[in-house]
Amino acid sequence: MGVSVTTITQEFISPGIAPNRLFKALFLEGHDLLPKLLPQFIKSIDRIEGDGGAGSIEQVNFTQSSHYKYAKHRITELDKEGFACKYTMIEGDPLSDKLEFIRYEVKLDGRDGGMSSICKMMSEYHVLGQYEINQEEIKSGKESAVGIYKAVETYLLENPLVYA
Template sequence: MGVIVDEQVLTCSIPPARFFKAFIVDSHNLIPKILPTVFKSIEYTGGNGGPGSIKVLHFYDGDEVKSMKHKVEELDEANLVYKFSIIEGENMGTDFEAVSIVSKVEAGPDGGCIFRSINTYTTKGDNENVIQASIKKAKDGLAGFFQAVVGHLHANPDAYN
């Protein structure tokens, strides 16, 4: 067992509070609408989005992952910080013992924002190729979700103001 910490930094021209509201706070409503070929739904099965809430992501059939559960650890709208743990999903229990994510949105140049995601993976076993492939897939997915939200916000300048 080991621990892998991976940071991903993405930037855009959307103001920080607006991006946080769309990408984090209302993601359960927005993401399935703008990525309908990826997500069937995202819903809270426990709580309303605050700490302790359980968020379930349902993916379309044909995807290797059918669903994933997140537990919200912290939602700090004042400081634009979101922390959650993946409690069920791809490779959980086989290659990963635990996965926790800390996302922070900060002010960027020219009124835009910097999105930082620090993922901590506690690995189980020594299947290095599968573990690295899963981490790469997660990073690619996050970048895709990020770009989709940014595109939506540019196309809808009155949304999430």
């Protein structure tokens, strides 16, 4: 049984938020911020290994209301100057017995003179065997990602001095 790959890309704009602020909130401080912003879904984010940079492993622990218990991510690249992050879900309930891993790449670019951000995200689903990801799973994954970004975006717009 081989592994097939399904790739999903998406792009969205965060008006009024510079890429450095969004990057810091999501990738440098996300382990503290996301459980506070999304307590109904995320119980905690624990650093299992490393200092938060490349090679680090973080575990997202979900609340009881979630369909999942946890997911572990390994950060493979963290470019603080270029506002880019690559990480891989290596373990956890979302993988089940159908996915070997999910690789993510996120790049934040400035627009409107650097006062807004455009987020470019790519997800690679490395599927085991003959399993095929259906449109509902793709839609759900996209909605989850956008929901996290929008929660952070709202927080940053309401708190313009945070992560400035």
